[in-house]
Amino acid sequence: MNNLLNIERDQELLQGLAMNDDKSLETIYLDNFPMVAKMILQNNGSEDDAKDIFQEAMIVLYEKVQEGNFILSSRLKTFLYAVCRRLWLKKLQGNALNGPIYEDLEEPPPVEETLEAQEEKDLLFSKMEASMGKIGEPCKTILEDYYIHRKSMLEIADRFGYTNAENAKNQKYKCLMRLKKLFFAQK
DSSP states (O other), X not given: OHHHHHHHHHHHHHHHHHTTOXXXXXXXXXXXXXXXXXXXXXXXXXXXXXXXXHHHHHHHHHHHHHHSOOOOOSOHHHHHHHHHHHHHHHHHTTOOOOSOGGGGGSSOOOOHHHHHHHHHHHHHHHHHHHHHHHHOTTHHHHHIIIIISOXXXXXXXXXXXXXXXXXXXXXXXXXXXXXHHHHHHOO
């Protein structure tokens, strides 16, 4: 049922795009740009590259819906991801982006596996965030300081009043074990 609602929503967004509705354009951007940016950033690109590629993909999509006979044969996010991926691969390969390249995009390449992998990663990140939210202090701060802020064990020992870096390292290990337990306890 949820998938049917997603398909209906995608169709509504495409109709809005065809009628130059700013809200539809904004929704498509907010729903899809982060995924595209992540893909491009993970593949030797910059934020500006991601914006350029997404803009080109939106032009492809806009021109297709303006033709009036475009039938979306997949989820909108799958289509946009496929177009952006193809555009980015062409750019990486150094192909000149001359002429309308959307002619060879009638059927998006099979990227469901890629999207499923991304959705799986997103789910794991969500589980990790939830686990971090439950772990409590000082563990949360210790782990964030070490893994996110790249602080040394000595800096962490000073901050939390441990007698030395080795004690801080032992505490970090205990926190990691607690985090692991919380993470794997989730359904």
